[in-house]
Amino acid sequence: MRRLFWILAALFTGIAAHSGFVLLVPQLKLNHAIARVSAATGPNRFFMLPADDQLRLFPSYPPMSVMGACAFDVSQGPVELSANLPPGFWTLTIFDSTGNVLFTVNDAQSGTGSFTVNLARAPSLIEMLKASGSDEPSDLTGWKVSTAETTGLAVIWQPAVDAAELPSRSQSLAQSLCRRSPKPA
Amino acid sequence: MRRVVSGSLYLAVGALAGVGSAVGAIEIYGAVPVAPESPWMSFEVSPNSPVQPYAVAHFLMAGRLPPALGQMREFTSQRSSDGGVLSSACDYELVAAPAPAQWWSLSASGGGKSEPDTVITADMAIAENDGSVRVVVSRNANPGNWIRPPAGEAFTLTYMVAEASTSQAGGVLPAFAIARSRC
16 A cells, blocks of 8 residues: 555656656756847847857758847836848747747738837736726737747848848848837737 | 655656656657658647647757747658668758749758758759759768768758748648668
8 A cells, every 4th residue: 555655656756757847947948048149138139149049049040041039028018129121031930938939920921021019928817807898099009919928039030042141131130129118018 | 764765766766757758758749740651750839739848848958949830840850761760871862843832941960969060941952954953962072952961870851941821831741752872
């Protein structure tokens, strides 16, 4: 009987260790990677990803690419990401801190290279229940993305056909802005 | 005292088995063959997939981010179309007929690192007269489209293709057959 108890305890420990490892260790590795690439700028600032970080985070993307990113943190309020990209293929992908894709769009889906994405923390169940229920008008422009995780990484990628295009594409992308939203969500 | 030691041993074995099975599951469960006879595997990062946590963990554990669902799909292969393990001691010919309609990239990685030495993309590739695309994977320089696999024995081919639209998610299959040409 005592042995059965310990076998069951070992089984539950194994299940907990399995689930904990799958859910926590990859997330810790991602958060470490995000902290490393954004160490110089900090959260809610747009920065260009150097070539070696591009290769590390997106190894199957071509080396002739420009990538910019923003390590966002919406715990203190909404964050807005604005870009004005030149014509050509590009993608915007917003990952949360668990590696899930929150939002993604490309040039064809967007229809414009000039856009703003407003990132905000998703309201909790209690906050939703407390809400008045009236449709309050919003003065936000652009797309709105709500996330249950308060941190993550937004990445804009644009490939270049030849090396001569890289400086101009890099210059355009570097004009992008990521900042705490001045407007309430 | 003996009971405590014995009990702790049970728990330690359980915890080790849990972590070991998690590491194995991240490598095995996330990858799904795209077709019964195809050497290409796909990682199901769709939230609807029951193996999604393992598939996402597969990418994160390698220190990289998963492909954006609806924008890009990524396939990997460690075998040629005849079932042999891809080895840098051999040359391989990858043929897509017709050429993929969407933007794509092909790379070879291995030797304990996920970063490839060379990447060839739809922008760089030269198509054949019949509209197909032929890519040679060899340690030795080759004319035309050529990928150099990393030194060492086994390597992995990674094929990434843009999805035309979100409605086609899951519908894009790898166009390249992998034929071993010389060993």
